[in-house]
Amino acid sequence: MNGRTKRQHIVPLFYLRQFTKADGELWTYDCVSDSVRKSTPEKTAYETNIYTPLGEDGSRIEIIEDALSKIESDAALMYPDLLSFRKLSDWPAAGLSDTRLS
Numbered sequence: 476m477n478g479r480t481k482r483q484h485i486v487p488l489f490y491l492r493q494f495t496k497a498d499g500e501l502w503t504y505d506c507v508s509d510s511v512r513k514s515t516p517e518k519t520a521y522e523t524n525i526y527t528p529l530g531e532d533g534s535r536i537e538i539i540e541d542a543l544s545k546i547e548s549d550a551a552l553m554y555p556d557l558l559s560f561r562k563l564s565d566w567p568a569a570g571l572s573d574t575r576l577s
Contacts, residue, residue, distance in 0.1 A: 482521040483540060489551035491516035493558075 494501045527535040
């Protein structure tokens with residue numbers, strides 16, 4: 476076991492953080508219970524081990540989580556520029572991770 480978190484976000488944390496108030500919390504709607512509550516990005520829009528299925532030997536297969544982590548890291552760097560309407564063509568693509576699954 477490598478200590479990886481079991482909470483894997485369906486909506487990336489960098490995106491959820493854009494909706495927080497000064498106290499670091501945001502409002503979430505639970506469609507199952509039809510309720511609204513305050514929460515934090517860390518406790519919002521996640522599933523347990525959704526991107527790390529069990530392999531035949533019982534260990535977690537982490538290729539999907541690893542690839543998504545790289546993609547989200549790159550996207551988090553670009554996101555402020557996107558919010559300020561900077562053209563993606565202005566972004567230095569050479570600095571991005573190779574996120575292809577090879």
